[in-house]
Amino acid sequence: MPDERIRKQYGIDEFLARLGEDAAHFYSGFAPWPEDLEGWTRTARELLPADGERLLTRTVWDLQNDRDSRLLVDVTECGSAPDAVEALAGSLEANQLSSLPSGLRGNTFLSFVHPEGVSPACFLAYANLLVVVTSFGRKSVSVESLVKRLLQRLESSSKTDATFGRLTAEPARARRGQEVLLRYALNITPIEDSYLRISVTGGTIFRRHGQLFVRPAGTGPMEVSAWMFERGRETRSVTLTIPVE
Amino acid sequence: MQVEEVHFNHDTSSITSDAITIRKNQAGNPIPAPEWKRGLPPQPAAYAAAPLGAHVTIKARFSAGQPDSVIKIRAVDAWVPPATPTGCLGWLIWFISSLIRALFGNVLGDTDVQVVSFDGAGLSGLITFTLVNHKLKSSGVGIRTTDWKWQYHHHKKWHTFDTTQHKIYLVLDVPNGPWNQNAGNNTQLPWTDALDKACLWALGAQTKDEAAEKITIAVNTQPNQSYTPSTIFGFGTYYLSSYINQLNGGAPFQLNCTDCADAVTTFSNLLGCDLWEGRLFNMITRKFLTLNGNPSVEADWVSWSWGYHEICWLHQIGQFELIYDGCLQVDMDNNYADLVHIAKHPVKMRFGLNDPNDYRYRLIQSGNGNLENIPRRRAVA
Numbered sequence: 001m002p003d004e005r006i007r008k009q010y011g012i013d014e015f016l017a018r019l020g021e022d023a024a025h026f027y028s029g030f031a032p033w034p035e036d037l038e039g040w041t042r043t044a045r046e047l048l049p050a051d052g053e054r055l056l057t058r059t060v061w062d063l064q065n066d067r068d069s070r071l072l073v074d075v076t077e078c079g080s081a082p083d084a085v086e087a088l089a090g091s092l093e094a095n096q097l098s099s100l101p102s103g104l105r106g107n108t109f110l111s112f113v114h115p116e117g118v119s120p121a122c123f124l125a126y127a128n129l130l131v132v133v134t135s136f137g138r139k140s141v142s143v144e145s146l147v148k149r150l151l152q153r154l155e156s157s158s159k160t161d162a163t164f165g166r167l168t169a170e171p172a173r174a175r176r177g178q179e180v181l182l183r184y185a186l187n188i189t190p191i192e193d194s195y196l197r198i199s200v201t202g203g204t205i206f207r208r209h210g211q212l213f214v215r216p217a218g219t220g221p222m223e224v225s226a227w228m229f230e231r232g233r234e235t236r237s238v239t240l241t242i243p244v245e
Numbered sequence: 246m247q248v249e250e251v252h253f254n255h256d257t258s259s260i261t262s263d264a265i266t267i268r269k270n271q272a273g274n275p276i277p278a279p280e281w282k283r284g285l286p287p288q289p290a291a292y293a294a295a296p297l298g299a300h301v302t303i304k305a306r307f308s309a310g311q312p313d314s315v316i317k318i319r320a321v322d323a324w325v326p327p328a329t330p331t332g333c334l335g336w337l338i339w340f341i342s343s344l345i346r347a348l349f350g351n352v353l354g355d356t357d358v359q360v361v362s363f364d365g366a367g368l369s370g371l372i373t374f375t376l377v378n379h380k381l382k383s384s385g386v387g388i389r390t391t392d393w394k395w396q397y398h399h400h401k402k403w404h405t406f407d408t409t410q411h412k413i414y415l416v417l418d419v420p421n422g423p424w425n426q427n428a429g430n431n432t433q434l435p436w437t438d439a440l441d442k443a444c445l446w447a448l449g450a451q452t453k454d455e456a457a458e459k460i461t462i463a464v465n466t467q468p469n470q471s472y473t474p475s476t477i478f479g480f481g482t483y484y485l486s487s488y489i490n491q492l493n494g495g496a497p498f499q500l501n502c503t504d505c506a507d508a509v510t511t512f513s514n515l516l517g518c519d520l521w522e523g524r525l526f527n528m529i530t531r532k533f534l535t536l537n538g539n540p541s542v543e544a545d546w547v548s549w550s551w552g553y554h555e556i557c558w559l560h561q562i563g564q565f566e567l568i569y570d571g572c573l574q575v576d577m578d579n580n581y582a583d584l585v586h587i588a589k590h591p592v593k594m595r596f597g598l599n600d601p602n603d604y605r606y607r608l609i610q611s612g613n614g615n616l617e618n619i620p621r622r623r624a625v626a
Contacts, residue, residue, distance in 0.1 A: 044490060049626050051481040058487060067496055072477070094480035096501055098527070098552040119473045119499060138471055138497040 002089035009099070012089045015110045015125075019081050021217040025127035026080075026205040027154065029195035031057045032073050033231055036149045039063065040071065053207065054078050054087060060136065070137030071146065076130040080206035085110060088125035091132060095123075104147060108155075111147070122147045126154055128207075157199075157227065164188050164228040164236035169214070173243045176219050180242060182212040184226060194230040202244070216244040246311075248395050248407045250279035252304040252371070253290035257428065260419055261298040264290040266426055267414075270438040271486050271626055274430055278304075281409050289437055291414035292352075292381050293517060301376045303356065305395075310363030316397050320356040320374065323392035323408055348448065351391040352415055354378035358398070381415060385451040386516055388444045389413045414440045417453055418517025422622040423483070433624060435515055438489050443512040450516070457513040457520060457559070457569055458592040464508045464571035465536060465590060467492060472536040472572070473499040474549070483507040483623035505536065505572035506555040507623055513557070513569075514622065520569065521620035523562040524555045528612035531581055534574035540588040546576065548610070553617075556604075559593065562618050567593050568604050575607035 007013055034042065044060035055077045063069040078084040088110060092100060097118070103111035109126040120135040120143045131150060133143040165186040174180045182198070182205070198205060198212070202222035205214045216222045224240040253264040255278050267289070268275045280288040292301075310316065324346065330339040356374035363369050391411045396403040419426065420435050427433070446463035450456035469491075477500050478484040488508060491498040506522040513520050529550050538545030557569040570591040577587040579601065589607075596616075597603025605614055 043496075044494070046484075046487055046490070048479075048484050048487060049482060050479075056484075058484075062496065070496060070498070072499075090480060091475070094476035094503060096474040096503075096549070096551045096553055098550050114474065119471075121473065121475050123475075132475075134473065134475065134477065134499065136477075136497075136499050 002093040006089055006093045010092055016082055016085055021204050022202055024081055024200050024204045026198045027127055027129055031075050032059055033193055037061050050076050068138040069141050072134040072136035074132040078128045080128050084125045084128050084130050087130040088123055091123050158235045160235045160237050162234050162236040163238050167226055167238050167240035169242045174216055175245055176216055179213045179215050182214050191230050196228055198226045200224050219244050246309050246406045248409055249283050249308045250306040251281035251409055252278035253280050254278045255304045260293055260296050262300055262302050265293050266434055267291045267437055268434045270436045271432050275434055289412040293416050293419045294382050295418040297381055302373050304371045304373050306371050307369040310367045312365045312367050315362050317358050318361045318397050319358045320393040320395050322351050322355055323394040349389055352380045352384045352389045353391045384415055385449045386444055386447045386456055387415050414444050416516045421514040421519055423624050424515055439515055443515045447516055453518045456516045457518045460513045461509050461569045461571045461592050462590050464505055469497045470537050471499050474501055476501050476503040478504045482626045485625040502572040503555045506557050509557045509569055509571040519560055520557045522555055523558050523620055524553045524617045525614045526553050528609045528614045530608055531610045532576055534588045536572055543584055546586055562620055566596055568596050
């Protein structure tokens, strides 16, 4: 866990306290799409183990005819939204700069950037993801617009009647605060660059030992919606309501 | 008659008489003996020089022998020395040929002679041969190729019946952490992808000091890299595979001090050195030559305000211990106000305090530079 100085300096614990317990998103398999980086070519895609159960998807993007312009996009899939904030703190701790200014501002994410005059980089915690975009070549490349585009795609939702399978909860009825195992069964074969988003209203969502759980914050119905986003294909979704006593 | 198998790491529990256990990289499995097997692509082997005892052995198996026969077999170096030189060109060719052989040629020498029995099907058992005239203890770090002619003895003459070729890595001592020799599908076994870099960067190094120095300089001067303050190749785990991919890719990439310390420690320790990584905090630096900088370009002499800096320590972290830093070169010129700079790679420099020969004095202009006494050797992935 990052030291107290880092936590205090970057308001880590304040942001953690602001994370609500009555709504959350969880992403699996998210990575930049070529549409996010028009004119760039993905030249590397690596899956790397990160701390704990985190998983890092690293992509490197090169600009044709300009070998000095490169972008590195690291997406670390964490166990939960608080875990992503901890991963962000770890990233800040692993930065040699004494201080990093805030980046994009918003209520649902926490972001810091390299200051002017330093090779551009942006560090962003959103939902269960830590997204780091770095100007990676000899030439400085602005990273802000790409971060905005990624954030836009993460936050976008689309209405769809197409389904991709089935969501089930175990137990099917829950008590407030109880951990409920969430399973999803796909009736399609996801293509490369597809990703899943699961949104929970009335609780939180997290992954532990490779299994997904939701935890209802109050009583009443807890709504779980899952979307499968695939490049060039229609977005599909499924929903589940878990009664909570 | 033909060679069926040659085993170099024939006893995975020992490193005193055979090769050490290695793997290609994080993916896949450890490379098992036989490293050479007829009909399959040959696999490399690696030796750690220091622990090797008086007898280094290999094992081999043969087929297509005369059924129920007994015969003497040996392997000898297939290299044929160039003809006695005549004229300038002749001497030049001879010199270059000898140099290439010294750097990349056979270190295994020959094998002794063994009496081999063949069964009714013309197959032998697994026969142990002792290496003779090998140079494993004296050649220093390298990647060498051995071409062996396998011969049998008949009518008072040796007759060649087969040839084999072997890629051999030679390191100075048993690799230190993060590397280990634990059994099983262990990702921290020495990687040949890393040995390819380390053995080339420290080619010919005879001592651990020399190896660590060569690795430090190589990490600092890789042509396509430049500095960024954020850690790119992992803070909890060292993404060595990703770093090697970038090195091999040939395109420009960025890294920071932690990445450089990881590289120096991981590659040096692969050769048997004993380095650790450790951080110091809060400093405004003097001007230093940036990563992969050109000493004659003033813009490459930079100063930073750092929350931390990470370097490599020989044996242990301490105020008066010795350090290696692959991320920068310090300025040994005493006048920091002028444009005169004397670049020096920090290799085996005392961390120290305020002596002009101390690393701390040369790096830190102001700030406490307090040490964090947490030695690290990050696991590789």
